[in-house]
Amino acid sequence: MLKKIILTIFLIMGSYGLVSAETIRLSYANFPPASTFPSVQMERWKEAVEERTNGRVMIDTYPGGSLLGARNMFRGVIQGQADIGNICMSYQPGVFPMTTVLELPFGFKTSTAASLVLWDLFEKYQPKEFEQVKVLTMFGTAPSNLMTRQPVRNLAELQGLEIRASGTASQILEVLGAVPVDMPMSETPEALQRGMVKGLLSSMEVLLDFNFAAYTPYQTRLDLQVYPFAVIMNKNKWNALPEDVRRIMEELGREQALWTGEYMDAQVEKSLEYARNKYDARMFELSREEYAEINQKLEFLVEKWKQEAEKTGLPAEEILADLLRLKDQYEAEVASQ
Ligand code: 3IO
Numbered sequence: 001m002l003k004k005i006i007l008t009i010f011l012i013m014g015s016y017g018l019v020s021a022e023t024i025r026l027s028y029a030n031f032p033p034a035s036t037f038p039s040v041q042m043e044r045w046k047e048a049v050e051e052r053t054n055g056r057v058m059i060d061t062y063p064g065g066s067l068l069g070a071r072n073m074f075r076g077v078i079q080g081q082a083d084i085g086n087i088c089m090s091y092q093p094g095v096f097p098m099t100t101v102l103e104l105p106f107g108f109k110t111s112t113a114a115s116l117v118l119w120d121l122f123e124k125y126q127p128k129e130f131e132q133v134k135v136l137t138m139f140g141t142a143p144s145n146l147m148t149r150q151p152v153r154n155l156a157e158l159q160g161l162e163i164r165a166s167g168t169a170s171q172i173l174e175v176l177g178a179v180p181v182d183m184p185m186s187e188t189p190e191a192l193q194r195g196m197v198k199g200l201l202s203s204m205e206v207l208l209d210f211n212f213a214a215y216t217p218y219q220t221r222l223d224l225q226v227y228p229f230a231v232i233m234n235k236n237k238w239n240a241l242p243e244d245v246r247r248i249m250e251e252l253g254r255e256q257a258l259w260t261g262e263y264m265d266a267q268v269e270k271s272l273e274y275a276r277n278k279y280d281a282r283m284f285e286l287s288r289e290e291y292a293e294i295n296q297k298l299e300f301l302v303e304k305w306k307q308e309a310e311k312t313g314l315p316a317e318e319i320l321a322d323l324l325r326l327k328d329q330y331e332a333e334v335a336s337q
Helices: 002-015 037-052 073-079 099-103 111-125 168-175 185-193 235-239 243-279 288-298 300-311 316-335
Strands: 024-029 057-062 084-088 133-140 145-148 162-165 179-182 199-202 218-220 228-234 282-284
Touching: 024 037, 024 073, 037 057, 037 084, 037 133, 037 228, 037 243, 073 084, 073 133, 073 228, 099 111, 099 168, 099 228, 099 300, 099 316, 111 133, 111 228, 111 243, 111 316, 133 235, 133 243, 162 168, 162 185, 168 179, 168 199, 168 288, 168 300, 185 199, 228 235, 300 316
Parallel strands: 024 057, 024 084, 162 179, 162 199, 218 282
Antiparallel strands: 084 228, 133 228, 145 199, 145 218
16 A cells, blocks of 8 residues: 555656656766866866756766777767767868868967857857767867977978877978878877977977976977867767756857866966976077968968868858957957956
């Protein structure tokens, strides 16, 4: 009798959704170590989702390539080896014709602006390069700068130097006379330690987060391209989530892009200070003439991107115009804070 009453109560509560469904566990794979910004933002997203769903959704995070690495992340999430994963679009040239527009050297100053621009462009154009997955958030790095073992005070000193980069950044290095060595960030510590490369072109928080300052105490200010990232989810897993959970995750999309950008910009500052204090790091600036020369030499990249984007049916002119307008708007907002 009592059993029957209890059962009835639970059945009624269940039909009104008062009994919380089973906990949903999701795996989230990341390629670089826990100390680096893609993994730091992953932990922040995990905490936000667990809190906002009152623990109904629990995220198991796998930094450092422990579930999927940089080279098999996109495929791995599509195939369901991980439910969620973090990809860098620069690692698969040609696969992301739209969002790699961030790799053009437009002179972003901050990760905050780059991340918001990337997110806005993604939302507006819904590019088919991501049609196989659900995109949870996106962000871009702070602009790339040269970090080297030996001083690079001018373009002459860059000639023939092996420098690690990825995607369009490698093309940029080649045009500037360096020898690009293409690999994901996660393989870079070993390449630097073994002396396979003399430096790298990336955002400078890595001086601290990977302790690259120990290998590359010289920096050259170039403020080149941005590396674009996306956090993606397996589509079947996404479709199987309760609607309120999906809403919570969707509301986090832009917020997470902003959080990550602001985190990274602060981390770059911290990193430069660390490199100066601990390794006597030095940052060089080129002459006005050499900056002008670089700009002129890299102009063709915009045309090249445009042609490739148009080939895939993207409104390239419109995307570029939006990018430049949003960049100015967001950089001004950041600067006024
Ligand atoms: C990056 C990737 C992983 C961990 C830290 C990082 N900082 C900047 C990047 C950008 C990037 O993907 C790259 O390859 O330079």
